[in-house]
Amino acid sequence: MTRSRAAYDDVVVAVPVTVPYVRYSIRGAHWFLAAALAALIKRAGLGKDQIDGLCVSSFTLAPDTAVGLTQHLGLTLRWLDHIPMGGACGIVALRRAARAVQSGDAEMVACIAGDTNHTHSFRLNLATFSQFARDAVYPYGAGGANASFAFLTAYYMRVYGATREDFGKLCVAQRANALQFPHALMKKPLTLDAYLNARLIADPLRLYDCVMPCAGAEAFLVLRRAAAEELGLPYARILATIERHNAFPDDPVQYRGGWALDRDELYAQAGVGPKDIDVLAAYDDYPVITLMQLEDLGFCDKGGGPDFVRRESFTAAGSFPLNTSGGQLSVGQAGAAGGFLGLVEIIRQVTRKPLGAAVDNARLGLASGFGMINYDRGLCSGAAILAADQ
């Protein structure tokens, strides 16, 4: 018999922060992380010395880690974590921080993620991303995740009958959401025609299938409910979370992620089902991975993604509100902040404080993360269900 996991009791998440994104920056990652932390404590009404826990994610912080950041930003902490898990870092940071607060190891944990983007940093990061990427992908001319996602998009289309139009429908809806989100880098409407005829990047991927790398940061605060109420902060409750690494290693091509292993546990811990979710933030560095999450998180069956996309509508006012800030595809991918973007948006929606389009009566939100194309597939997956205060 498996032991049931402890609930998160009265641990809550609050103060969603976005440091506006820019395409390129001459600043370092520390600048963006500092800006995120400054905004977080200001909005929370806290002094810097009241933050006793910090969780950091960044690709461009080298040679520093979270440790160097404590001295850089003058923080004295009793709990510190560094989570190099790319697109899953937001979910994982939430999990770590929530347990730290729940156990009393820390009271106020600031979770921050951000990166800078110099004109050459993307290329340098690609070349040194992982040992397998350096040995077995990069020498083939494949820049970062494009080739890997081209393979799995092509495979998914061949096996499950998804079409370019299906992916395009998601991208067009997300752009419509982004037009209302003040921090989105993409500010022009996207038509399906423009999506379908965009410049080829790596067949079958075209320009609007790929995120735009940029600089920026995101943050949130994990604390006790009582503390949030005392500070007068709107908060979301944490109903359930999951994470998984290197799931299904023997699948020839990635057509499912770790969610498929863990979703039953996710919904059981939350005491809700997929039909109860009011708003979904799926990790969307490429649209195919959104379809996989729709399947693996139980919104439809495996292979049912294309039909689901054809059936539903995805703007904030649609039948299935998805990536309501515009997602990375329309907001931009600020490195590790991309792993926070969806979670931060779900906090905003369920606390009824969206910066852009609001989902009516959003009570339950699900944020999903996916990250780290170490070689041929994304290794980290995670998800969290957040609920509005009763």
Place this chain on the structure above:
Amino acid sequence: MTRPPVRPPRKNPILRTRLPTLPPAARSRVALGLTAAAARGRFELQVCRDCGTVQYPPREACRACLSPRLDWRVQDGNGELVAETTLRHSHELFFRERMPWRLGLIKLDSGPLVVAHLHGDCGSPPARVRVRAHLDRAGQAALLALPDKDTPHMADDRELRELTCDPKFRKVLVTDAKTPLGQALVEGLAGAGADLVWAGAAEPWKKPPGFERVKALPQVAIVPLDLTDSRAVKELAGEIGGRVDILINNADHHRNFGIAARDGVETARAEMDINYFGLLRLAQEFAPAMRARGADGPSSAVAWVNVLSVFALSNFPPHGTYSASKAAALSLSQCLRAELAPAGVRVINVFPGPIDDEWNQTLPPPKIAPARLAADIVTALRGGAEDVFPGDVAQDWLERWRDNPKALERELAAMPKQ
């Protein structure tokens, strides 16, 4: 299907020659096992000695049982192409200059999943393919998926040609065209589609049998070349050096004796003068131009071939000073390889066993026939290796040497004098 290529247009001399770019060369040390095998023309992957798991990318431990006892074992490379893409964009200059570029994701029958360059004749997924390891222009192993069955003009595939030094449409200098090997080389290169073969001749008055036939080939131009004469080497380089795409240094001076059998150093000095200093003179005069032409269009400078000897690996006492001169040449060729590497020009070292010629007359067979050796050299140019051991004797020595160099030294010392 790959279409037979048309001869590239003559180069416009006013245009600037493109500077060579290379594919990314950085690898972890453990991944260099793939390069070591590819250098000998083999596709090897790590196989766990304890549980038999075959794995890729290379790792420090078995992914199944965590054993560190990993052996590199030859693979047949058969597998299924499960997905493909065509890159239209790359962050690396080398690929930017060569877009579009086809890549495949292949599930090998032995288990691992590999990303590989994808030959144009491979069908759409799912399709059966054969994966090979070649050295790329950076000198590192790269995997290439070929169609299940050979296709016409297969060697002319654009991506494959970036991984080979095919003599087709290229200009080749053979440094000594008068020996049986030299003649076979010139004929073999002409047959392989070389545009022009400069046939080096040290002593114009000598008319060895068969040379008239070689001379009459339409692609062949006889050029005076004496590797012991620095000025002659320089003059020839001044004349043709800027056009040589492939240089094959087969000039060789071979006398059979050890130390005790002879007084003085004159014969040994003569061996060194051709086998070692000859290579040095050639390298000083011809390498700079080849280095500058590593990216000179579809028929750029691509390869430098040294015909060494398997005696370079370990001294064969009956041919002791000759072995020493070839060992010196091997060492120098490694220096040349390093200096040509930034241009993507491959240095191929050929280590034949005894050649069936007058200087090995007293050695018992097996000996490699000059025609066979020449054919192996042309094959090496069309392949992806940089160290070639043609013939049974060379293969036997190589295996012994790799297994235990000290044991080979003892075995060679114990061989009867001829």
